[in-house]
Amino acid sequence: MAISGDVLRDFSPEVVGEFHVLAVDDSFVDRKVIERLLKFTSCKVTVVESGTRALQYLGLDGDTSSIGFDGVKVNMIMTDYSMPGMTGYELLKKIKQESSVFREIPVVVMSSENILTRIDSCLEEGAEEFLLKPVKLSDVKRLTDFILRGEGKQVGGKRSQKRSRSDDFVSSLSTSCSSCDLSSPSPSEISSKKSRL
Amino acid sequence: MEKNNHSHRQLVIMKQSLFDQGLLDEQFIQLEELQDEANPNFVEEIVTLYYRDSLRLISSIEQALKERNMLDFNKLDTLMHQFTGSSSSIGAKKVKAECNLFREYCSAVNIEGCMKSFHQLKKEYASLKKKLEAYFQLARQVGLSEAECHSK
Numbered sequence: 617m618a619i620s621g622d623v624l625r626d627f628s629p630e631v632v633g634e635f636h637v638l639a640v641d642d643s644f645v646d647r648k649v650i651e652r653l654l655k656f657t658s659c660k661v662t663v664v665e666s667g668t669r670a671l672q673y674l675g676l677d678g679d680t681s682s683i684g685f686d687g688v689k690v691n692m693i694m695t696d697y698s699m700p701g702m703t704g705y706e707l708l709k710k711i712k713q714e715s716s717v718f719r720e721i722p723v724v725v726m727s728s729e730n731i732l733t734r735i736d737s738c739l740e741e742g743a744e745e746f747l748l749k750p751v752k753l754s755d756v757k758r759l760t761d762f763i764l765r766g767e768g769k770q771v772g773g774k775r776s777q778k779r780s781r782s783d784d785f786v787s788s789l790s791t792s793c794s795s796c797d798l799s800s801p802s803p804s805e806i807s808s809k810k811s812r813l
Numbered sequence: 814m815e816k817n818n819h820s821h822r823q824l825v826i827m828k829q830s831l832f833d834q835g836l837l838d839e840q841f842i843q844l845e846e847l848q849d850e851a852n853p854n855f856v857e858e859i860v861t862l863y864y865r866d867s868l869r870l871i872s873s874i875e876q877a878l879k880e881r882n883m884l885d886f887n888k889l890d891t892l893m894h895q896f897t898g899s900s901s902s903i904g905a906k907k908v909k910a911e912c913n914l915f916r917e918y919c920s921a922v923n924i925e926g927c928m929k930s931f932h933q934l935k936k937e938y939a940s941l942k943k944k945l946e947a948y949f950q951l952a953r954q955v956g957l958s959e960a961e962c963h964s965k
Binding site for chain 1: 840846858901903
């Protein structure tokens with residue numbers, strides 16, 4: 617694989633230990649729990665207490681230009697829905713509205729309330745999944761498994777609705793992309809594109 | 814070794830009792846499954862954090878309830894929503910149920926109901942704390958003697 621290692625690490629978590637999850641929750645107890653859940657699954661974890669701090673961490677708060685921002689590589693975001701200030705839904709929208717690679721980061725929304733309209737709107741905005749709290753180890757395992765193996769590939773077992781992705785995208789990064797579909801690039805696409813520049 | 818088995822059995826019985834009394838639910842077990850050699854007391858740590866963190870919520874609710882006939886039900890519901898969430902996260906089944914009852918009284922704009930259920934909630938909350946403290950103390954003892962056994 618003749619692709620720059622740095623570019624690969626952006627969104628290609630080949631090694632579980634480098635799977636970096638950004639968790640967002642205003643509850644101190646819940647932050648501790650989600651952190652433990654993720655660490656137990658061998659993920660690297662960063663926890664923040666608000667959507668604002670999450671955007672700051674990602675460099676999307678307007679203070680730092682996201683173009684060429686090299687600071688932070690995040691493979692997945694898990695956010696609580698009900699938070700003061702910016703809700704998880706608003707955070708989700710902000711991320712998905714990005715024209716940069718950040719919109720490709722899977723965003724999982726968590727909520728203690730099983731409200732169908734809420735679930736629908738999150739999925740419609742491009743949430744990877746909607747989890748009911750309290751979040752279980754099996755939920756986290758399923759998510760990280762899927763995303764590790766995924767990159768557009770369907771994995772067996774139950775999956776919630778996802779925003780549409782081309783099924784041509786292959787998880788194997790040794791495949792160089794000759795004809796890249798620009799409509800909905802996958803992370804591996806982007807990294808292989810970048811390497812050829 | 815004999816003593817260790819006895820303590821271990823006591824621990825199992827104590828835990829079963831907490832479940833039988835409806836004080837804890839599956840989430841507690843989930844948290845226990847996250848314990849390992851590097852994090853042997855995770856549940857105790859989380860529960861300690863919960864009791865510390867929820868103190869300010871309890872006093873905020875208490876303050877808000879002092880408004881007697883001019884209760885801000887929205888504010889109360891928001892505070893209780895937070896409290897319900899963290900109670901749920903540690904598996905505090907009965908406390909969570911009391912929280913939900915309180916929220917129902919809030920929606921019904923029932924001042925008396927809110928007062929009564931909050932009083933009950935505090936009782937359950939305090940009672941659970943004592944029982945869990947005893948449980949964790951025994952768990953630590955069992956953990957220590959098991960470590961001793963293995964090192965021999």
